[in-house]
Amino acid sequence: MPELPEVEVVRAGLQPWVEGRRIADAAILHPRVTRHNDLSPATIEARLVGARIEAVSRRGKFMWWVLDDGDAMVIHLGMSGQMLVTERAQTSNPSIARRSPALTDPRTSPHLRSWVRLGDGTTVWFVDQRTFGYWRLDARIPVSDSAEQIPSSLSHIARDLLDPRIDLSFCAHQIKASSRMIKAVLLEQTIVSGIGNIYADEMLWLAGLSGARRASAIGLTRLVNLLRAGQFVMRRALEQGGTSFDSLYVNVNGASGYFARSLNVYGRRGAPCPRCGSLIKKKVIAGRGSYYCPSCQR
DNA sequence: AGAATCGACCGGTAGC
DNA sequence: TGCTACCGGTCGATT
Numbered sequence: 660m661p662e663l664p665e666v667e668v669v670r671a672g673l674q675p676w677v678e679g680r681r682i683a684d685a686a687i688l689h690p691r692v693t694r695h696n697d698l699s700p701a702t703i704e705a706r707l708v709g710a711r712i713e714a715v716s717r718r719g720k721f722m723w724w725v726l727d728d729g730d731a732m733v734i735h736l737g738m739s740g741q742m743l744v745t746e747r748a749q750t751s752n753p754s755i756a757r758r759s760p761a762l763t764d765p766r767t768s769p770h771l772r773s774w775v776r777l778g779d780g781t782t783v784w785f786v787d788q789r790t791f792g793y794w795r796l797d798a799r800i801p802v803s804d805s806a807e808q809i810p811s812s813l814s815h816i817a818r819d820l821l822d823p824r825i826d827l828s829f830c831a832h833q834i835k836a837s838s839r840m841i842k843a844v845l846l847e848q849t850i851v852s853g854i855g856n857i858y859a860d861e862m863l864w865l866a867g868l869s870g871a872r873r874a875s876a877i878g879l880t881r882l883v884n885l886l887r888a889g890q891f892v893m894r895r896a897l898e899q900g901g902t903s904f905d906s907l908y909v910n911v912n913g914a915s916g917y918f919a920r921s922l923n924v925y926g927r928r929g930a931p932c933p934r935c936g937s938l939i940k941k942k943v944i945a946g947r948g949s950y951y952c953p954s955c956q957r
Numbered sequence: 958a959g960a961a962t963c964g965a966c967c968g969g970t971a972g973c
Numbered sequence: 974t975g976c977t978a979c980c981g982g983t984c985g986a987t988t
Contacts, residue, residue, distance in 0.1 A: 660981060691966085695984075720982080738967085738981055789967045791982065839961075848983085856981070946962090948980075 660738045663720055663819055663853035664896035669742055670722045673783070674715040676744045677724065680777040681711045689772040691790045695812070703796050707732065707775060716809075719819045719852030723797075723810050731799045731810040737791025741765075747780025819853035820890045821897070831882035834874045841877060841885075842870030843945035854889060857925045858896075860950050862889035864924040864934075869956045870944045895921070924950040 661669070685707040687693055687700035696703060711727040724732040734742070743765040765771055765784030773785045773794060785794065797810035805824060809816075818825040833850045834841070844850060845859045854862070863870045865888035868881065877885075899921075923933050928941040932952035940953050 694966090735983080737983080739969095788969085789981090791967070793983095837960090843961090846982090 660855070661720065661736045661740065662855045662858055662896075663821065664893050666720045666722060666736060666853075667717060667821065667897055669736070670715050670717045673722075673742055673744070676781055677712045677777060677783060678714060679711070680779060680781065682707050682709065682775050683778050684708060684776040685774070687773045687794075689790065692772045692785065692787075692792075692794050693796075695793050695795045698796060703794070706730070706796060712777075718809060718813060718822070719816050719848060720855070721810075721813055721816060723813075725799070725808075729799060731797045731808075733793075733795040733797055733810045733812060734785070735792050735795075737787060737789065737793065739770075739789040740785065740787040740792030743784045743786060745782050745784070816848050817850050817852045820851060820886065820893050821853070825851070827883050827886045828879075830886055831879050834882050835877065835879060837874040839874055840870060840945045841868060841872050841874045842947070842949065844874045845870075845889075846945065846947070851886065851889075853893075856947050856949075857922070858889065858892060859947075860925045861892045861923060862886075864950075864952060864956060865892060867955055867957065869951065870949050872957075924952060926950065 685704045687704055690700060693700050693703055698706070706728075707726075710730070712724045713727055714725040716723055716725055716731075720735065722734050724734070726732060734740075736742075745765070765774070765786050768786045770786050770788045771784060772787050772790065772792075774782055776782045785792070795810070795812055797812050799808040800811045800814065801808055817830075830851050834844050837844050837850075842859055842863065845854045845862070846856065848854075859870065862885060866881065866885040868877065868885055874882075924939050927939045927950060930939050931937070932939055932955060935952065935955045937952055937954040939950055941948060941950050943949065944951075
């Protein structure tokens with residue numbers, strides 16, 4: 660599933676195709692795409708048409724189109740969402756299949772959920788097998804500590820670990836104020852965002868911390884260290900995601916989310932810990948399947 | 958009011 | 974082979 664680095668790859672890949680362009684046509688094909696909106700699918704289509712996309716922004720795993728009418732089109736990929744681009748008047752696209760079997764032709768996909776066509780004929784397609792992803796049309800609201808704006812529905816989503824304005828010390832203090840297990844706090848998105856189950860386990864492993872520890876029982880220095888570990892893991896994943904795909908359509912494809920991650924613990928039950936050689940264990944922590952080294956994570 | 962918890966959503970697949 | 978249980982991220986309802 661797309662985690663923060665993968666969403667950033669999709670955002671960056673989408674940006675040059677849509678920035679500065681006007682939406683000429685839009686279609687919501689499946690009602691679940693717009694389930695979090697008060698507006699009907701038809702109304703959302705109508706509101707999109709004519710809007711100009713000024714930028715593609717992101718916070719955590721949420722990205723959004725900054726529209727010139729003051730709104731934001733929030734896009735969440737959920738578990739399986741893909742944003743794909745085709746150029747004007749492409750009648751068929753054998754190059755997609757040839758480059759990678761994982762890449763689908765959106766126009767024939769049974770999981771095509773919605774699309775927008777831009778003024779120059781470029782079309783952006785949203786394909787989402789499990790329909791956990793969604794589009795949500797929102798007003799933009801100011802962020803208190805800077806000149807930025809975010810969609811109103813994301814007011815509870817904190818800055819993420821790739822955000823240059825994140826304050827790790829401030830986050831550490833907030834985390835320490837919680838009596839919950841540290842892994843639950845990492846997954847919560849309200850103090851620091853963009854961390855999913857995989858990256859939570861990986862950063863806890865790198866920091867040598869058990870996800871079951873109460874956040875309040877961890878020292879501030881160790882909490883900052885944990886957040887730095889998260890930054891390290893995500894930056895490295897982003898580098899790999901940015902280089903493992905070539906050209907045109909590809910880095911706009913959710914399939915890029917399946918680039919080889921170098922994982923130390925996640926999914927490796929029974930394998931030796933890369934740091935100490937003990938066998939990786941799996942158990943439920945904070946309601947999630949969690950992989951950890953029983954001897955070097957405390 | 959706010960924090961924590963829980964069920965719902967979906968379909969591929971692991972495990973029987 | 975066919976069936977069931979499970980998994981994941983987020984939201985909204987409930988405690």
